[in-house]
Amino acid sequence: MNQSAERRVVLARDLGELWLALVEGDRVAELRIRPEAQGRWLGTIAKGRVTRVAPGVRAVFVDVGLGRDVFTIRPEAAVAPDGRPLAVGDEVVVQIVREADGGKGHRATPAVTLPGWSLVLSPRSTRSGVSQRIVDAAERQRLRAILDELAPPGFGLIARTAAAGADRADLEAELELLLAQWAAIDERARELRAPAIVHREQDPALAFLRDHLAQGLSEIVVGEVDLGWLEPAVGGIGGEHVPRLRRHDGPLPLVEAYRLDRALEEVLAPGAPLPGGGRLVIQSTEALVAIDVNSGRDVQAPDLEETAWRTNLAAAVEAARQIRLRDLAGLIVIDFIDMDDPAHRAEVDAALAGALAADRHKLRVIPLSDFCVAQITRQRRRPTLERLLGRGCTVCGKGSVLRPEAEARRLLRQLRIVARPHPAARLRVSAPGPVLEAARQIAEEFGPRSGLPPLERVTWSEGPAQVEAFSARG
Numbered sequence: 001m002n003q004s005a006e007r008r009v010v011l012a013r014d015l016g017e018l019w020l021a022l023v024e025g026d027r028v029a030e031l032r033i034r035p036e037a038q039g040r041w042l043g044t045i046a047k048g049r050v051t052r053v054a055p056g057v058r059a060v061f062v063d064v065g066l067g068r069d070v071f072t073i074r075p076e077a078a079v080a081p082d083g084r085p086l087a088v089g090d091e092v093v094v095q096i097v098r099e100a101d102g103g104k105g106h107r108a109t110p111a112v113t114l115p116g117w118s119l120v121l122s123p124r125s126t127r128s129g130v131s132q133r134i135v136d137a138a139e140r141q142r143l144r145a146i147l148d149e150l151a152p153p154g155f156g157l158i159a160r161t162a163a164a165g166a167d168r169a170d171l172e173a174e175l176e177l178l179l180a181q182w183a184a185i186d187e188r189a190r191e192l193r194a195p196a197i198v199h200r201e202q203d204p205a206l207a208f209l210r211d212h213l214a215q216g217l218s219e220i221v222v223g224e225v226d227l228g229w230l231e232p233a234v235g236g237i238g239g240e241h242v243p244r245l246r247r248h249d250g251p252l253p254l255v256e257a258y259r260l261d262r263a264l265e266e267v268l269a270p271g272a273p274l275p276g277g278g279r280l281v282i283q284s285t286e287a288l289v290a291i292d293v294n295s296g297r298d299v300q301a302p303d304l305e306e307t308a309w310r311t312n313l314a315a316a317v318e319a320a321r322q323i324r325l326r327d328l329a330g331l332i333v334i335d336f337i338d339m340d341d342p343a344h345r346a347e348v349d350a351a352l353a354g355a356l357a358a359d360r361h362k363l364r365v366i367p368l369s370d371f372c373v374a375q376i377t378r379q380r381r382r383p384t385l386e387r388l389l390g391r392g393c394t395v396c397g398k399g400s401v402l403r404p405e406a407e408a409r410r411l412l413r414q415l416r417i418v419a420r421p422h423p424a425a426r427l428r429v430s431a432p433g434p435v436l437e438a439a440r441q442i443a444e445e446f447g448p449r450s451g452l453p454p455l456e457r458v459t460w461s462e463g464p465a466q467v468e469a470f471s472a473r474g
Helices: 137-150 168-191 204-213 224-235 260-268 304-326 342-356 385-389 404-419 433-449
Strands: 007-014 017-024 027-035 045-054 059-063 070-072 091-098 107-109 119-122 156-159 196-199 219-222 244-247 271-273 279-284 289-294 330-335 363-366 373-378 390-392 400-402 426-431 458-462 466-470
Touching (some): 007 204, 007 224, 017 204, 027 204, 027 385, 059 091, 070 091, 119 168, 137 156, 137 168, 168 196, 204 224, 260 304, 260 385, 304 330, 304 342, 342 363, 342 373, 385 390, 400 404, 404 426, 404 433, 404 466, 426 433
Parallel strands (some): 070 107, 289 330, 426 458
Antiparallel strands (some): 007 017, 045 059, 045 091, 045 196, 059 070, 091 107, 119 156, 271 279, 279 289, 330 373, 390 400, 426 466
């Protein structure tokens, strides 16, 4: 990533979906999309009842009322009221740290944490620390001294990267808010009977902002509907990392103005182009994500080693971007073009590591092998956009296709674009039955506030997915 490129968070609500994006320079680096009616479970605190104990894998399964037991890690962090290890039937408070994905259920931990802008409060820990991303030794020492003074007995504190440069008074004020929040959560947990949801974040936008604030944001761009509630929240940010909050007032919807819709198409594509005609081919399997680097048929060079080296350097940077953009996780294998020169392999290693340095997720990179294969493990916290918006293909049984609601929104965004230069034209939207029905319902509910043309100008018909504009007489 170009360190001089401006970084902004874009928050848009479009056709019943919440879009959250990190834009670096003029390119979308990260993208999250959720239906507004769909809850965000990551970070949720729940009171559940133990249904099964698996000591062989040091796991406890807990019913928290989500229809499927959560898999609880670090069960040693929680004990029954009388101090014994947890057993079937015991109640326990846990926090979801990874959302369900495919055949895997939610993962939770009894080691609850409450994140703020600059601090993380650990109610069941006495360990304090400073984010590893703060590398200045003097600043780390200053923050450690403040944490030692502020941490209440029985609580742990972590200084997030955004705490760098923050005044002691700002950190103390934030700690008071977190302690008050925990007191309310703890009281509610004692009153509720398991299974029950104890605490959920009000809006995923806040979590997204907190995650990116530490690395520096120039601004936060929002629609009018979000300006009111975000202003006081952003106003509570202390330290050096206070971005500008700006309402988008351009002629285009936010998702088009910042090319978020094009970024989604990029996420759904099976690969990504490289400079010089090369291409990345990206395929997710149950066990891993495979990224294959192809030089392209149009690459002409007398020195194959140099061609491979230059293509691989570009591929390393683009692969790191695609990993963040698509939120790929688990085991990721990148098959670079073979290179014989160890110096070239070392340069590609350095390019990959440098491009991944901007990634917030925990990851580990194993350098290129003699076969020019790199391995990456990346923390999984949520399903990918491809999984959220897609479903298994009923024709081939292997691939995936967009769900009817996702395909419908895609079609309506196309309708908006086609209608814009034809303000008086009639419009025809064609799609298969389930997609067409979903498109009509979404248009009726969200159309007027999402920039769609008046629905009396639109004709709906079953057929191949397409949008057409024609004269009023036609």
